Amino acid sequence: MAEPIPGAEKKVVAGVLGILLGALGIHKFYLGYTTTGIIMLAVSIVVGGFTCGIGCSLMGIVGLIEGIIYLTKTDEEFVATYINGKKEWF
Numbered sequence: 001m002a003e004p005i006p007g008a009e010k011k012v013v014a015g016v017l018g019i020l021l022g023a024l025g026i027h028k029f030y031l032g033y034t035t036t037g038i039i040m041l042a043v044s045i046v047v048g049g050f051t052c053g054i055g056c057s058l059m060g061i062v063g064l065i066e067g068i069i070y071l072t073k074t075d076e077e078f079v080a081t082y083i084n085g086k087k088e089w090f
Contacts, residue, residue, distance in 0.1 A: 005079050007078075008075035011071070011073070014027045014067070014070050014082075016071075018067025019063065019064055022040075022059065022063010022067055023057075023059040023060035024044055024059075027066065028088070031082060035088075040059050040063070043056075043058070044059045044060075066089075
């Protein structure tokens with residue numbers, strides 16, 4: 001049996017959070033990207049408030065896309081890109 005890859009356990013949770021709560025940036029906070037999470041949250045709340053929800057909708061689409069990307073990567077690719085590589089967007 002293969003050894004589990006450290007950090008790979010975050011893939012499914014981050015993907016589901018991105019799909020369900022992506023507009024709030026919760027998946028970013030979960031992966032440790034605090035600044036990016038705050039940006040997504042601020043765009044959703046502040047810009048969304050001024051644009052009748054368009055900012056929130058845009059961040060929701062970004063979260064959905066990122067969640068799908070997380071879930072479709074292999075464990076090795078996910079860890080190399082988002083845990084070790086610290087790639088914050090897409």
